[in-house]
Amino acid sequence: MKTLNVELTGGGYRVHIGAGVRGALSSLATAPHRGFPPADKPRITVITDKTVADLHLRAVLDILQSADDSSRPLVLTVDPGEASKTLEVAGSLYQALAQGGIERSDLIVTLGGGVVGDLGGFVAATWHRGIRFIQVPTTLEAAIDAAVGGKTALNLPAGKNLVGVFHQPAGVVIDTDFLNTLPQRDFVAGLAESVKHAAIDGETFLDWHEQQAQSILAREPAVLEELIAWNCRIKAAVVAQDEREHGLRAVLNYGHTVGHAIEHLLGYELRHGECVGLGMIVAGELSCRQAGLARASAGRINSLVARLGLPTRLPRRVDGAGIAATCRLDKKTRAGEVRFVLLEGIGRARPGCSVRETDLVDALAVIAPGR
Template sequence: MSVTTIGVGTGAAAYDVLVGRGLLGDPSVVTRLLPAGVSRVLVVHPEPMAALARRLGDAAEQAGVRAVLAAVPDAESAKTAEVAAGLWARLGQEGFTRTDAVVGVGGGTVTDLAGFVAATWLRGVAVVQVPTTLLAMVDAAVGGKTGINTAEGKNLVGAFHEPVGVVCDLDVLTTLPPADLAAGLAEVVKCGFVADAEILRLVEQDPADAADPAGERLRELVERAVRVKAEVVTADLLESSLREVLNYGHTFGHAVEQVEGYTWRHGEAVAVGMVFVAELARRTGHLSEADVARHRAVLTSLGLPTAYAGRGSWEALRTAMGRDKKTRGDRLRFVVLDGLGRPTRLEGPAEADLEASYAAVRAESPAGRPR
C-alpha cells in the first residue's frame, strides 16, 4: 500500500485527503479518521457499493462504533429533499448525537448528500468521505461543498461543511465504466486550465495512458487535481472570491444538466461548458483562438463532448444559467481565462456574445447525447 497525504484547510478546519492504492484493503483506515468519542456512524451508500459499505461498517463495529448502513438511490436521484429527510429520520430513530458521524461511500452525488445531511443534523456532525468515482475524488468529496438539487436547479440548497478526512483508493476505479472515468477527467482537465498546466501536458502526451485506471499517470493527475483544489479551498473556504475559479465551465454545464433532466454525466456537461466559456472569453478579448482550440483538442482526446446536441433550447439554458449561484441580481457572472492558468471573472456579458458562444458549441454538435 502506498499513500500520498494532501492537507486541506488550516487550524480546526484542517483535514487530510489520502490518495493511493490498496487503502481500503484495510477498512479501518476510515474508522481511524473519525474524531474521538464517536459512538455511532451512519454509512450512506448506493446499492452498488453495499459490499464496501458493509466492510467499512464491520471495521467500525470492531472498533466499538455502532454502524448503521443506509442505502440511497444512485446518481442525481439521491440528491433530493425527500432522500435527505429519510436520512434525517434514520439519524433520529437511531439516536445520533452531536458527537456521532456520517460516512459517505460512493460517487459525487452520494458524497454531496452525505455531507449535506452531516452539515444539517444537529447543526453539524463529523463526516468522512470515501469517494468511489474519479469525479468524486477530484471534486465533490474534497472542499466541503455539500448540497441537494431542486426542480429549479442543481445544488441550490446546501452548506459548507468540511469533512474530517477523505480516502481516495484508486483501486476502486478499475471497475469504473470508461465513460464515467472520462467524465471524471473533465474535472481534472479543468484544474489544468485554471491552475496547473502540467495536467494538460500529461493528458496531451498520452491520453490513453491518462485514462488507464491502473496507471501511474492517472495517479499523478489525481494528486495534482486534488492539490489544486486543496490550495484554492484553503485560501477561500467559503467561496467568497478565489474559490469560484473551481466553477470553470460549470455555469453552462449545470444548465445543460438541469435542462436534460440530469441524464448527462456531470463531467460531460462541464466539458461542453468549458468550451462554451472559452468561446465567450475569446469573443470578449480574454482568450486566443489557439487556446480555444486547445480546449477542444484536450477534451476530444479523452472522448469527452465539446458540443451540445441536446433537446434544450437556448432560452431554457439561458434561464437555467440565470439561477447559477454566481449570478448577482440579473447579472450573469462567469469564470473565464485571461490566458491558460489565469482565471478571472466576466460579469454581465452582452447577450449577443452569449448567443454567439452558444452557436459555436451548438454548430459543431455530434449526433445525440453523450454515451
C-alpha cells in the same frame, strides 16, 4: 499511495489516495478532530447508495467493524442518482439516525459518488448541529471534485443545490480500487473536472494531461493516483484561500455556467462532466473574444476534451437563447447579461466577467450539433 493536507484556519484534514488505502479508515474513524467531542469508539453510520453497496460496502465494513462501538456499523442505503439529493431522503436518514441513537460524538462515513457525498455530508452537517464525517468517494467526479472542499447540498424542485451548508470532512479516503468498477462513460465524464482544474491552474498540469491521455483513459494505477492527487491539491489550495466562496473559489466554476444550463435543458440526458466539457468550449471561445485568451490555448483545451472522449458538440439542437436565459436565471444577473469565469490565459482565470446574452448566443455556435 499519496497523502495531502487540506489546510484550513479552523483545522485541516488529510486526503489519502491510492490503491487499497481504505485501510486508513480505521485510524481516521477514531482520531480526534478539532471542534468535535472525542470518541475512542464512536458509533459509525455508513451512508451509501444501492449500486455502491453491492460493489464495495463489504470491503469498507470489514475495516470499520473494528473501530465501531458495537462492531456493527449502521448502514443506510439510498437509491442511486440525483433524485436522492432531497429533503425527503435526508428526512428518512435523520429518522434512522434517531432510531440508531446516533450522538454528537459519533461518525458518518459517506461511501459513493457526489450524490451520496453531498447528501450524507448535509446530514452530517445538520445532525446534532454537525457531527464528524469521512468522505469515501467512489466516482472520479467525487474523487477529484466533490469530496474535497466541504460543500454539501440538496436539490429542491426549484433547482439544483439550493439548500446546503459548508461542512468540512474529518478526512477523505480515495481508494482507487473502487474506481475500477465505474463504467467508462462515467469515468470520462469525471475527467472534465480535471481538464477544468488544468485550465485554471496552469500549463504544467495541461501538458501532463496531453502526455498521459492514453494512460489516463486506460486507468493505469500510478497515473490515476497522480491525476487524483494533483486535482485534490489544486482544489485544496483554492479552498484554503477561500473556504466559503467569497471570491477566488468561484474560479472552480469554469465551464459550469453553460454546462449547468445544458444539463438542465437536456433533462439530465448528458452526464454533468460531459456538459462541463461543452461549457468549457464555449467559455474558451468567449475568453478568446473578450478576455485575451490565445486561440492556440483554447484549441489545446478543446483538443484535450475531444481526446479524452468527451463530446464537443451538443447531441441535438438546443435553442441558444434558451441556454442564455437559463444561464441568466442560474446566476441571478441582470437581464441582457450573464456572469462568467473567463480565462486570460492558461492558469489565469478571472471570475465575474460580464457577457452580453447576444455574444453568448453567438459563441454557442461552436458547440452546435453536426457542424
